[in-house]
Amino acid sequence: MTAVRNPGTVPETTELPAGPTPRRVGAPGWLDLRLVLGVLLVLASVLLGARVVSAADATVPVWSAADDLAAGTQITADDLVVVDVRLDGTAEAYLSGSTRPEGRTLARGVRAGELLPRSALEEPSELVQLAVPVQAGYVPPGLRRGQVVDVYAVADPAAGASGAAVGSVTLVVGAAPVQALSGASDGVLSTPTTTVQVVISVAAGEAADVLASIAGRPLVVVAHAAGADAAERPASPTRTTTPATLAPAPEGVPAPAGPAG
Numbered sequence: 001m002t003a004v005r006n007p008g009t010v011p012e013t014t015e016l017p018a019g020p021t022p023r024r025v026g027a028p029g030w031l032d033l034r035l036v037l038g039v040l041l042v043l044a045s046v047l048l049g050a051r052v053v054s055a056a057d058a059t060v061p062v063w064s065a066a067d068d069l070a071a072g073t074q075i076t077a078d079d080l081v082v083v084d085v086r087l088d089g090t091a092e093a094y095l096s097g098s099t100r101p102e103g104r105t106l107a108r109g110v111r112a113g114e115l116l117p118r119s120a121l122e123e124p125s126e127l128v129q130l131a132v133p134v135q136a137g138y139v140p141p142g143l144r145r146g147q148v149v150d151v152y153a154v155a156d157p158a159a160g161a162s163g164a165a166v167g168s169v170t171l172v173v174g175a176a177p178v179q180a181l182s183g184a185s186d187g188v189l190s191t192p193t194t195t196v197q198v199v200i201s202v203a204a205g206e207a208a209d210v211l212a213s214i215a216g217r218p219l220v221v222v223a224h225a226a227g228a229d230a231a232e233r234p235a236s237p238t239r240t241t242t243p244a245t246l247a248p249a250p251e252g253v254p255a256p257a258g259p260a261g
Contacts, residue, residue, distance in 0.1 A: 059084040061097030063116040069146040070109045070224075072127065072177040072201050075101050079146070080116060093117055109148075126204040129179050130211075132172075132219055136183070136194040140223040143181065148224040149200065150174050153217040172213045175224070176200040 063080045073079070082097035095101055095116045107122035132151060143149070151173040180199040198221055202210055 059086050060091050062094040065110040065112055065114050067112045070148040070177040071106050073106045073146050075104050127201045128204045128207050129199050130202050131197045131199045133195050134198050134219045134221050136196050138220045139196050145178055147178050148175055150222045152220045153214050156218050
């Protein structure tokens with residue numbers, strides 16, 4: 001006999017309380033604070049780097065000496081070249097490449113490649129350019145514009161010298177800058193008697209005394225060492241009248257022969 005268990009009364013299902021309503025997560029907006037800060041940091045780094053590179057490459061054009069130039073040299077376009085250099089806060093001390101220095105006079109000598117400072121230029125003074133004729137054999141080889149020279153006059157019989165004055169040497173101009181040269185002094189067609197015009201600068205008030213000291217006598221040009229400076233303006237030469245006032249001949253200065261008849 002099988003016993004059947006009565007399941008009894010099934011309890012009614014208890015209704016569970018409703019949970020919170022889920023919220024929809026929206027898509028993130030483009031104006032995110034962290035994104036904005038990151039972009040700003042990148043831009044600041046780029047700008048700072050560009051500024052540093054630009055400052056490191058900041059150059060200015062200034063004039064530089066193309067060759068050694070003595071004090072008293074009147075500048076021409078061929079004497080200077082423009083170079084780009086970094087000078088930081090000292091650029092005002094040098095002559096800008098945008099200026100035109102032609103015709104200005106150097107107050108001191110400058111070396112080849114040296115930047116031209118404003119302090120090396122002086123206002124045009126009372127200087128005149130004097131051309132002195134010299135036989136090619138008594139002009140130093142390679143003499144060029146901008147060098148400093150001394151000019152000596154030699155008492156020669158062919159020029160009227162006589163007695164003890166013959167062969168005596170007088171300093172006509174000392175430490176004068178060469179402004180120009182005309183005539184071949186060392187070319188193939190040059191001879192010892194070829195006349196070379198050496199243009200030098202002298203004080204305007206001394207030109208007459210220089211010409212009187214030459215007085216048609218043969219001249220000898222002695223060049224100073226390359227790059228030497230004309231520290232002093234040449235003094236007015238004294239016109240020689242007697243042999244006693246003649247300066248002794250400097251060592252190494254030859255006495256030229258008289259001009260060809």
